[in-house]
Amino acid sequence: MEKILDLISHKMADAFAAAGFDPAFGRVTVSNRPDLCEYQCNGALAAAKTYHKPPIQIAQAVAQQLDAVDFEDVSAVAPGFINLRVSGAFLQRYLQSMRQEPDFGVNKEPTPKTIVVDYGGPNVAKPLHIGHLRSAIIGESMKRIYKFFGNNTIGDIHLGDWGLQMGLIISELRSRQPDLCYFDETFTGPYPAEAPFTLSQLEEVYPAASARSKADPAFAQEAHKATFALQNGRPGYRALWKHIMNVSLPDIRRNYDNLDVHFESWLGEMDAQPYIAPMLEDMKAKGLAVESDGALIFPVAREDDKKEVPPCILVKSDGATLYDTTDLATLVQREQDFKPDKVLYLADKRQSLHFEQVFRAARMAGIVRPETELEFLGFGTMNGKDGKPFKTRAGGVMRLEQLISEITEYVRKKVVENQIVEPDAVEETTRRIAMAALKYGDLSNQPTKDYIFDMDRFAAFEGNTGPYILYTIVRVKSILAKYGAWESLPIQAPVSPSEKALMLAITKLAPALEAAYRDSAPNLICSYIYELAGAANGFYHETRILTEPDEKLQAGYIALIGLAKDILETCINLLGFQAPEKM
Numbered sequence: 001m002e003k004i005l006d007l008i009s010h011k012m013a014d015a016f017a018a019a020g021f022d023p024a025f026g027r028v029t030v031s032n033r034p035d036l037c038e039y040q041c042n043g044a045l046a047a048a049k050t051y052h053k054p055p056i057q058i059a060q061a062v063a064q065q066l067d068a069v070d071f072e073d074v075s076a077v078a079p080g081f082i083n084l085r086v087s088g089a090f091l092q093r094y095l096q097s098m099r100q101e102p103d104f105g106v107n108k109e110p111t112p113k114t115i116v117v118d119y120g121g122p123n124v125a126k127p128l129h130i131g132h133l134r135s136a137i138i139g140e141s142m143k144r145i146y147k148f149f150g151n152n153t154i155g156d157i158h159l160g161d162w163g164l165q166m167g168l169i170i171s172e173l174r175s176r177q178p179d180l181c182y183f184d185e186t187f188t189g190p191y192p193a194e195a196p197f198t199l200s201q202l203e204e205v206y207p208a209a210s211a212r213s214k215a216d217p218a219f220a221q222e223a224h225k226a227t228f229a230l231q232n233g234r235p236g237y238r239a240l241w242k243h244i245m246n247v248s249l250p251d252i253r254r255n256y257d258n259l260d261v262h263f264e265s266w267l268g269e270m271d272a273q274p275y276i277a278p279m280l281e282d283m284k285a286k287g288l289a290v291e292s293d294g295a296l297i298f299p300v301a302r303e304d305d306k307k308e309v310p311p312c313i314l315v316k317s318d319g320a321t322l323y324d325t326t327d328l329a330t331l332v333q334r335e336q337d338f339k340p341d342k343v344l345y346l347a348d349k350r351q352s353l354h355f356e357q358v359f360r361a362a363r364m365a366g367i368v369r370p371e372t373e374l375e376f377l378g379f380g381t382m383n384g385k386d387g388k389p390f391k392t393r394a395g396g397v398m399r400l401e402q403l404i405s406e407i408t409e410y411v412r413k414k415v416v417e418n419q420i421v422e423p424d425a426v427e428e429t430t431r432r433i434a435m436a437a438l439k440y441g442d443l444s445n446q447p448t449k450d451y452i453f454d455m456d457r458f459a460a461f462e463g464n465t466g467p468y469i470l471y472t473i474v475r476v477k478s479i480l481a482k483y484g485a486w487e488s489l490p491i492q493a494p495v496s497p498s499e500k501a502l503m504l505a506i507t508k509l510a511p512a513l514e515a516a517y518r519d520s521a522p523n524l525i526c527s528y529i530y531e532l533a534g535a536a537n538g539f540y541h542e543t544r545i546l547t548e549p550d551e552k553l554q555a556g557y558i559a560l561i562g563l564a565k566d567i568l569e570t571c572i573n574l575l576g577f578q579a580p581e582k583m
Contacts, residue, residue: 001097001098001101001105001106001107001510003510003511004094004507005028005029005030005039005511007094008028008039008084008086009026009027009028010026011026011066011067011070012026012027012028012041012043012062012066012082013025013026013027014026014065015062015063015065015066016043016047016062016065018065019058019061019062019064019065020061021047021051021058021061021062022047022050025043025044025046025047026041026043026062027041027043028040028041028084029041029042030508031083036083037073037075037083037084037085038084038085038086038504039083039084039085039086040081040082040083040084041062041081041082041084042080042081042082043062043082044056044058044059044062044076044080044081044082045079045080045081048080054080055079055080056076056078056079056080058080059076059077059080059081059082060076062076062082063075063076063082066084068087069087069089069090070086070087070089070090071084071085071086071087071090072085072086072087072088073085087493088493088494088495088500089493091493091494091500091503091504091507092491092492092493092494094507095491095503095506095507095560095563096490096491098506098507098509098563099491099559099563103148103570104509104510104566104567104570105510106148106149106509106510106513106514107510107514108149108150109149109150109151112150112151112152113146113151113152113340113341113342114151114152114154114338114339114340114341114342115143115146115151115152115153115154115340115341115342115343115344116153116154116156116265116334116338116340116342116343116344117139117142117143117146117153117154117155117156117343117344117346118139118156118158118343118344118345118346119135119136119138119139119140119142119143119155119156119157119344119345119346120132120135120136120139120155120156120157120158120159120256120263121135121157121158121159121160121346121347122157122159122160122252123159123160123161123163123165124159124160124161124165124244124245124248124249124252124268125165125166125169125202125203125205125206125244125247125248126165126203126206127203127251127255127399127400127401128252128255128256128399128400128401129397129398129399129400130382130390130397130398130399130400130403131348131397132400133259133382133400133403133442134346134379134380134382134442134447135346135347135379136256136259136261137259137261137438137439137442137443137576138346138377138379138442138443138447138522139155139261139344139346140155140259140260140261140262140576141439141443141522141525141574141575141576142344142346142377142520142522143155144573144574144575144576145513145516145517145522145525145574146517148513148517148574149513149517153264154264154265154338154340155262155263155264155265156263156264156265156267156334157252157256157263157265157266157267157268158267158268158269158330159252159266159267159268159269159270160268160269161241161244161245161268161269161270162230162231162268162269162270162273162326163227163269163323163326164223164224164227165206165210166226166227166230166241166244167223167224167225167226167227167228167230168206168209168210168213168223168226169202169205169206169209169240169244170223170226170227170230170237170240171209171219171222171223171226172205172206172208172209172212173196173197173205173240174226175219176205177196180196181236182196182236182237182239182240183236184236185234185236187235187236189235189239191235191236191239195243195244195246195247196243197243197247198247199247199248199251202244202247202248209223224318224320227320228318228319228320231273231320231321241270249266255400255401258401258404259400259404259435259576260435260576260577261576267330267333269326269330271330271333272326272329272330272332272333273326273329275329275330275332275333275336276321276325276326276329279328279329279332279365279367280296280314280315280325282365283298283314283365284296286365288361288364288365289314292311293317294317295313295314295315295316295317296313296314296315297311297312297313297314298311298312298314298324298361298364298365299311300312300357300360300361300364302360309353309356309357309360310353310357311357312324312325312328312357312358312361314328323354324354324357324358324361327354327358328358328361328362328365328367331343331358331362331367331368332367335367335368335369335372340372341371341372341373342372342373342374342375343368343372343373343374343375344375344377344520345374345375345376345377346377346379347376347378347379348378348379348381349378349379349380349448350378351376351378352376352378355374355376355378356376359374359376362374375520377447377448377520378447378448379447379448380445380447380448380449380450380451381450382442382450382451382453383450383451383452383453384452384453385452385453385454387452390453403438404434404438406455407434407437407438407455407458407459408430408431408434410434410455410459411430411433411434411437411459411467412426412427412430412434414459415429415430415433420582420583421580421582421583425580425581425582428580429580429581429582429583432470432577432578432579432580433459433466433467433470433580433583434459435466435576435577435578436465436466436467436469436470436572436577436579437455437458437459437465437466437467438458438466439466439575439576439577440458440465440466440469440526440575440577441453441454441457441458441465441466443522443523443525443526443575443576444464444523444526444527444530445523446521446523447520447521447522447523464526464530466572466577467583468530468533469529469530469533469568469572470572470579470580470583471583472533472536472537472568473565473568473569473572473579474579474580474581474582474583475537475540476536476540476561476562476564476565476568477565477579477581478582479540479545479546479558479561480558480561480562480565482546483546483554483558486555486558486559486562487562489555489556489558489559489562490555490556490559491556491559491560491563492552492553492555492556492559492560493556495553495556496539496542496543498535498538498539498541498542498543499539499543499557499560501535501538501539502532502535502536502538502539502560502561502564503560504535505531505532505534505535505536505564506532506563506564506567508528508531508532509528509532509567509571512524512525512527512528513525513528513571513574516574522574522575525571525574525575526575528571529568529571529572532564532567532568533568535564536561536564536565536568539560539561540561543557545557545558545561
């Protein structure tokens, strides 16, 4: 379906042509002065140079060609602006078409793509913490946006299950329980079916091992050797690795489920291991991977680089592989499994150099096709009110589970104290409001920017917050429920400024979604629904809807707010949360 701005621009182009001027000057923009007009065309200013006429004269000639049926007000203003207000009939036809089109007439990809979104990256054996929050929230939203536009989307958690943390855990376990069969190189199996540790014990082992490695060089060296042995197939260590995975994964799934974040692919660095050796051999054969001080590196610097871009280190001098290696091998695997047209990576923006190196190496080595798009969406940090990275009260890194629990409890108190819903609906209502507060609070910020986590502000029912958006939806749902069947009611021409303002806000849906899709910016959807919710509430406050005596007028009101509600619900689903039934 044609966007309203394009439709108006076409009408303006026709008016320029009818007045004897090039239709290319007929581009229309949304006015930044809504007190003066709704749309504006500045083409007469540019046309004046071509036709050697005063711009106001051109503007006046063009304005006379515009159809009064489509525009209720057209004015040529010095030095040559054409200001427009569209007619109620024009808006009525446009919104009625939106209602009848699938997904409100938003145009989808003409040729759907296969897009892999890498937005997990948790290390197993470690609890998820708030550092995993932004990648999960932004990544899930981008995956949903891609899918909305008709693409085949694959969310990949990309588990950190094969690096040094495994060697640290194995070494610490060996130090504590040296008699376990996993450390006996003569043991031939079978290994026990049950892990020799619980989840809570495992989560204590890793930080202890990490701290020990910093203070004890010998232990750190032992951990590196254990990592190398694991990666080279030592049976006992492989058996321990399976135990670690079996104990960790259910907890990781539970935490992501609590965020309503879901992955189609649960592969990790270990799954990329079979691709590493042939990949490295191919790189060496092509002269791309070279030895340097006992390590294998892949130079990726270019002559036009304005700053130094170090080589990818593929294999260290001790034989261990690094993130560069596994990320490249993962791309080999993804190309084989999915043949993606695009891969989007979500990670802290401080990893931008790493991804620049990996992307360059992948293209130089022919791992991805020339037309494959590789995008890194680096996000800023979530900070406390002091402007520093968010911490627990004790000063440590907060577990994601704790953060969700705290904001949920904060919302629950509000729900109970204000008696928002019946007792049996408290938990589900609380969960949805808390998720809206948390996700909207994050997503309403530009992804690359740092932001302040402010629970009081995020969970407020007023202002630019998730709960405010939910409250608007629930309010409209209540009106529609009292009215009865409304889905087949026709959109009507507006009879008040607030009604027209709501209709104009609705027409901005497609540009907002397309911009979010194009720019990888869910915050643009947040901006749009905040404007739409404000317009819906403005209309509600100024209009007698359920008490309107004129049945035709009332039906038009109901149809309009019903359309606004449907659009808001579609948008919050793209952001990853849902509205409760009552609030």
